[in-house]
Amino acid sequence: MQDEGHGYDAFGLSEKGVARGIALTHGLYDWWFRVRSFGHEHIPRSGAAILAANHSGTLPFDGLMLWADVVRHTSRLPRTVADHFVANLPFLSELFSRAGAVGGSRRNLECLLERGELVAVFPEGTPGIGKLFRERYHLAPWRVGHAELAIRHRAPVVPVAIVGAEEQMPQIARLELGGSSKYFFGAPYLPVTLTPIPLPVRYRIYYGKPLALHELFEPSSASEPDVLERASARVSGEVKRLIDRGLRERKGWFR
16 A cells, blocks of 8 residues: 555555455455355456456445455455446545545546556446346446556456346336536436345356456557547447356356
8 A cells, every 4th residue: 555644545445444344344354245256366466457347236235246256366455436417425435436436537546556566347237236226237338448448558457257146126106307417426327226225146256367458459549539449349349248258157146
């Protein structure tokens, strides 16, 4: 951790915050979602790298479980990009930032990659966790920002598939908040779910082999929309392949 001299780094990370995050996710990881992971040896043990994962589940427990899984199985702390409205959540915003979460601004991510850190992104963004139950395991439009950063900063991208979160809180409708969203801390909608809390589904997390987009595409082409679309599609295609593998291998929602 690059301490700024007062116990935190420039984004609010602290050693105590990480320890607290590990303690708070222990029960969810081991006893509620009973996470199994495969391929974490593909995560680079040093240097700048990007984890690009699918996003789902109405509430972002998938981000928490990915964070906990990486911390447990590697020597690295992933800097998870949080949805924009998380900064407005009382108590949780500070809890997340102390454990390493960051806002998704371009400059934040550039700074982290320049420092050689591991960044976890969800290119589907908020639409990913807002998918209706009938849309499960169909990727929402995949944003290209991670591809541009990977090419410019020569950072490998590790595709990640999270299987199980789609079923944790089946979402059957959304109430669009529009101008009233200020009363819900900036959230874009209010989900209507079949369960008030997440079901104890089993999570399966798959890490694919790193993709060296900077070797496939010239750094000078990182501003070209068609290049970024192709690079991003390469990543999303690998994530979809891993999702399909997870769906084939699991025996049911809770097994």
